[in-house]
Structures are given as C-alpha cells and as structure tokens.
Amino acid sequence: MRATPGVSGTSPIVPVSDLTTSLAFYTQRLGFTHEVGKADDGYGLVRRGALMVAFVNAADEAALAATANNISAQMWVDDLDGYWTEIAPRLADLPEGRVRAPFDQSYGTREFHIKDPDGFLMLFTQMQGGAS
Template sequence: MTDKSLVQAVTPFVLCSDLNAQVAFYQRCLGFEMTFQADNYAFLRHGGAGLRLLECPENEDGTPLGHNQSFYIDVTDVDGLYAQLKPALDGLPEGRVRAPFDQDYGQREFHVLDEDGALVFFGMAL
C-alpha cells in the first residue's frame, strides 16, 4: 500500500492541436501562468492546480482532440473566480461557457470548453 502523504497533486495532460493557441487561451481566459514550454509541451499553473498541454496531430476522423477530455478544478470561491475571468470569457463564442450554477450533488460549478473541445470544470462544495 502506498503512503498517501507522498502524493502531491494530479496534473492532467490535455491534448491540443496548436500549443501556442492553447497556451494563450489558458493564460488569457482562465488565468493560468506558463512555467515551462519546449517543443510540443507546456506546463501551466493556476494557484495549486497544474496542467500539462501536449501538442499532437489532429484526429484522422476530424473530431477535436479534446472531444473526450475533461477535468475538474476545485476552487474556494467559484463565483469570485468566475467574476475575475468573466471579461475574457465573454469574448468566447456562444456555447463555450456555462455560468455558475448549483449541481444536485452539492457542488457549485462553471464550465468552459477549451480551444480543442476539452471541458474544464471549476467547482466548490456548497
């Protein structure tokens, strides 16, 4: 059995078709800071959350790379974060952002689709 105290965090790999466009999106719209970039890889942080972007060839069938990707970022104040990000989020095409709302399972969330269709959840316990 692994000692749980040795585990620090989950930092998902998010596939993208254009690394520079995806880095710009996460910085401009979601408030992440890039800490490292080389070739087809970038590592970004927002508070305690980390994210690894990996540029890959587009899917042969034409589906967006993020089509089946999603991840959840736990926050302390979902409405406060949404208010901070809202000016940039308002510039995204219709259907890419879902404003904060309460879930039946006791979370308050907002959702954003990234440049390649990955669904990013931001949420907190009610």
C-alpha cells in the same frame, strides 16, 4: 520509520492542435501562469495555485477528436464565484457553447464550465458551503 512521500497534485495531459494558442488561452483568459515548455518542444504546462494542466501538440485527428468529445476534468476551486468574477469578462467573446456560467448542482456543488480552444471541458467546481 521512514515517512511516506507526499503527492502534491495531478495534471491532465491534453492533446492540442496548437500549443501556442492553448498556452495563451490559459494564461490570458483563465489567469494561469506558464510554468514550463514551449511550442518548439511540443509540450507546455500551466499552473494556477495547485491546479496544473499540461499540453502536448498532436497532429493526430483521432487524439484531437477525443479531446473535443471525450476528455474533461473537474477542477476544484476555493472561491468559485470570486474566480468567475475575475475571468468572466475575458470569456465574453468565446463562441456559444464554450462557457456555462456558475450554477448549483442538486448533489451539493456549484460549478461553471469552460471548453478550451480544442474542446477540452473543464468543470470548475466548489462544494456548497465553501469546502473544496
């Protein structure tokens, strides 16, 4: 019998106004690595461990408004407080409302939130007790 092919992950594809700015934000502030794509292609992908985020340049104001107002992703991490400690100094100069420091949710998760330059909301999340 043939084994079922595995699935190794998923990646949101986020419309952005400036691919170069987005790639720099994720690599320099959040510690991701730039895997593929460049501004000339209009596509880029960043990765941190198994977590990936892809971007496409979008000149469409409706797509960019959707990014800022309606798109979010919950991103599961193994050591939320350790990751926060690593990146918090690089987030300190972001505009008010772009970062929410770690906090506990009543339903059993610990989270911090970050909005990227186009307003894409990331909810970095860990199950209470360390499981993710």
